[in-house]
Amino acid sequence: MIYQSGDWLMGGELEVLRPITWGDGLDEYRLTPNQLRVRFKQMEADVVFAFQLRNPIHNGHALLMTDTRKKLEERGFKRPVLLLHPLGGWTKDDDVPLPTRILQHEAVLDDGVLDRAFTVLAIFPSPMMYAGPTEVQWHAKARMNAGANFYIVG
Template sequence: FFEGYCNSSLEVCEGRDIKGLYKKARAGIIPNFTGISDVYEAPENPDINIDTGNKGIQECIDEIIDFLSNNGVISSNFAHDLEVDELYDFDEQLAKDAKELEFIEIDEERVELLHVLADGWAGKLKCFMNELELLETLHFKTVTAKDNQRYLQSVPITCHVTADEASRCKGQSRIALRHKKTSEVLAVLEKPTFYANRKEEIASRLFGTQSKLHPKVERIYEEGDFLVTGDRLTVIARILYNDGLDDYRLSPNAIKRLVKEKGADCIYGFQLRNPLHSGHVMLLNSTRDQLMARGYSNPLLLLHP
């Protein structure tokens, strides 16, 4: 049991009085009315104190949900966190020191996965997967975080290295992750550890085949023989693709800020791999119309190409 206090001043309560009860109480029509003709006793030590007079509706909702989540009443899977953890640190000294470290080279796909981790899209996953996380993802489609909560995760996020790289970097306290194409140092991995790249098992679990005729399976077999993880991953450079679309690649935190700035009361999303055509536009317009009909005033489209 938790005691909650919806705290607001008498002036705020009267301003919200759509039934006119406070007005009747002040006129003496309603006797013994709390706060007007009778004493109001505020709770001395409430478990949660919501300042409804100075905070908006969504702020109050977020505060209550966070409180319930932190106290184990609801699963943290449903917590409306205002911010997600990002892995960026643009300290100049850190970037300078990283250039002197032993390094591994990461290909374009690994750069994209690094971007996913850095922006916080992978939820509680803060580094490339260790062996236990990889096996849990392959067999159970989940990953267990440090808070012992299990989160849905169906796609492995791993970083492969060659045997030579594993041998060269083994025992190092820190190593750098360098873009294979541009030679730019993008991240620093602390206390790296290496384990076998289970190519056959990964291919079988993900795609149901070990045949190299499958294009993704073929790429898996072309990977290095080891996977690397570590105690901490720090991304020291903004990951850019210089394709004219970098400004549109928003992080979860950036999207949440944009939603608030635009005052959206509802978000509807659409993911596609092709350019928008008339059928897509008709579907999106219909969705917006249906949301408006349900009472939403400012639906916002989140489009994921």
């Protein structure tokens, strides 16, 4: 019966002994929900908007993110913070690989297209399942658990 249960069978209280490291040069971008909430607090964010994407940022994405920040300021928020949260799990085979996407996201920040002072770049460790509204709800709730108030899919 245990062998038929699959790869994982757990019960009772669990304790994480150490965070998982991938050793792929991207571990600094793999922040837990708790780490993200701490970062937002350090940045004195009064609102957080998350932007999910599975490909490089293009001009439309950049406009949407910068315009969202402006709209939040117009609504009275003083320190809107962007959680730039690319998918880090499986995506389509012809998608740009995660390390390349992270380099591109960093270049967009370095070039000032997005304001680094109000942006947190972190990997969202989930695959793209193409499951429609159910998946959108899961992704949005996961971002809310990390401290986001608004969620945008790119």
